[in-house]
Amino acid sequence: MDEERVTADQLAATWDSIRGQFFRGWNSDSWSCELSDLAQGKRLVCRVPEKQVYILPSLSPKELDRVIVHALCHARRGSGHEPFWSRRMAVIEQDALRRGLDDLAKGIREEIDGCEGTPDETEGLIFDWPLFPPRRPT
């Protein structure tokens, strides 16, 4: 039972660090993140109407940064493990490599490859919600 778990302080620090490094062009200040069993066995839940990300309390600290990147890409790009999401993930993978964050880049690649075709964790997505306009070139 000496399995290492994420603490609230680790979560808060990693949440701010990931947003500061990889989501600077997007004002995510109204989003928040907490440890919660509301994740219901998934590693994360991204609840759009409340702008809330829930992280499974038993998540390994080693997975925390990549799972936050994963959640914020849903927050930014909407539901589905489809190209709209995976392309955003891949941009951050490359950014992480440029910053010398090889472990994070590898983790993001595992998220992209491992989540293809799996059920999404995004809830309450409203299709006319202002942050999610129909797909168009960026």
Ligand SMILES: [Zn+2]
């Ligand atoms: Zn996902």
